[in-house]
Amino acid sequence: MTTEEQDLRAGTGAGERHPWHRFVVIGDSYTEGVGDPEPRSQGGLRGWADRVAEELSDGQPDFAYANLAVRGMLLGQILDRQLAPALALKPDLIGMSGGGNDVIFRLGDPDKLAEKMDEAVGLVTGTGATVLLFAGPDWGDIPVFSQIRGRVAIYNEHLHRIGLRHHAIVVDLWCLPELQDGRMWDRDRLHLSPLGHHAVAVATLNALGVPHTLKPLQPRPLPAQGWTQARAEDLIWARQYFFPWVLRRLHPRPDDDSLVAKRPQPGPIFGLGRPGPFPPGHPAGRSAAKGAAVDRNVEGEESDEVA
DSSP, rough: OHHHHHHHHHHTTTTSSSOOOOEEEOSSSSHHHTTTTTTTTTTGGGGHHHHHHHHHTTTTTOEEEEOOOOTTHHHHHHHHHHHHHHHOOOSSSEOOOOOHHHHHOOOOOHHHHHHHHHHHHHHHHHOOEEEEEEOOOOTTTSSTTGGGHHHHHHHHOOOOOOOHHHOEEEEEEOOOOGSGGGGBTTSSSSOOHHHHHHHHHHHHHHHHTTTOOOOOOOOOOOOOOTTTTOHHHHHHHHIIIHHHHHHHHHHOGGGGGGGOEEEEEEEBBBTTTTTOOOOOOOOOHHHHHHHHHHHHHHHHHHHHHHO
16 A cells, blocks of 8 residues: 555545545456356446445445446557546546456567556546556466466566556455465356455455455365366366457457446445445436336336247
8 A cells, every 4th residue: 555545544534444435447357247247236247346346335425336347358448448438437446457368369568568558557647546456367377378477477567567656556466365266267267256256356455455344265275186287177178268269359249349338337336236225415316216217118128028
């Protein structure tokens, strides 16, 4: 935590656990929450960012959260398409993640990626917002990914330097021991599982220095023939998950551009992300009521179709 953040914490209002009131995140599938399905959350996904927002909203009646992340995006696309809309929402806390798809699927140059991220982080911190960055996890034990381990490590080092230069907070997933447990990952080994998203949420809140109710998981030791050792299963995984994913990234479908952010506008988050009840006079209350009416109409139409 930087001295600036400690000073902010000291000025936090009575009853507030932290100084932030508007949390916005940008990124790819990692930040969107892929791997953590939850029908009751907006977009059908929960993820680490929703989990963090749920905790940050506690005791902050005017807290609002927006998630602009879209799966499959490269760093350039994230910065070109999401950064300006994110800044337009005037966040005081912004999570920025990206570059993983570049490094893994395009063998992107970590030095050039860092230059883009450095410029973007400087732009955001210039607004006075606190920036969260995420150093990537260590996939060294996973076949295929072990070949790009060095690139990930170099990019991570750049992120740490960027964090120091701009007084950003870096959540270091490379050094998060929980992520070495196979249960932290989805079956495709590309995305976090619900347990993994929970672990990242805990690490993020700890990095922010915010008291929270999440309990660190204490997983049992992995069985001797876990997914990190079972090479026969590795071949099946590569055929069923990895290579099809690479093909989709190299040859995106035309409808990929139709993917939209799950929470494009900032609003309160309650429980699992369902809107409301809103505090009296909250600006999101009216829009939420309209959205609920639309949802009821849509549900009615769907019921008619099923019938």
